Amino acid sequence: MAYDRNNIFARILRGEIPCKKVYEDAHVLAFHDIRPQTPVHVLVIPKGEYVSLDDFAAQASDAEIVAFTRAVGKIARDAGVADSGYRILANHGRDANQEVPHFHVHIFGGRSLGRMIGRE
Numbered sequence: 499m500a501y502d503r504n505n506i507f508a509r510i511l512r513g514e515i516p517c518k519k520v521y522e523d524a525h526v527l528a529f530h531d532i533r534p535q536t537p538v539h540v541l542v543i544p545k546g547e548y549v550s551l552d553d554f555a556a557q558a559s560d561a562e563i564v565a566f567t568r569a570v571g572k573i574a575r576d577a578g579v580a581d582s583g584y585r586i587l588a589n590h591g592r593d594a595n596q597e598v599p600h601f602h603v604h605i606f607g608g609r610s611l612g613r614m615i616g617r618e
């Protein structure tokens with residue numbers, strides 16, 4: 499799947515659409531989800547143009563992958579959920595209902611998160 503430069507997160511990265519930023523470094527941006535599903539619901543995205551985890555895992559540089567992973571841990575810690583617990587989730591493709599075609603990880607926390615996955 500080709501990267502769509504007009505996807506909503508590409509537009510957030512270009513500053514065309516606002517976001518509630520919680521973290522930024524050379525490779526990573528993180529912001530609150532616009533429709534939070536838990537008290538803590540942060541989206542972490544690479545600044546590079548990757549459609550999903552599949553694309554990121556195959557194409558990103560070691561520096562980008564290290565920065566991304568470290569950022570996810572730090573953001574969760576800074577959000578105060580490292581002790582109580584949190585869940586990270588990355589949707590890839592149709593069966594996962596990926597909505598935005600720019601790789602992102604959700605960080606959910608701030609309450610008990612129940613079952614890992616729906617039964618459907």
Ligand code: 5GP
Pocket residue numbers: 506515517518529530531532533534541588589595596597598599
């Ligand atoms: P996906 O299903 O692709 O893993 O999740 C996309 C997420 O992006 C959803 O949780 C949705 O609420 C969030 N989202 C969609 N548009 C925007 C936006 O314009 N701003 C922010 N902050 N989040 C968005």
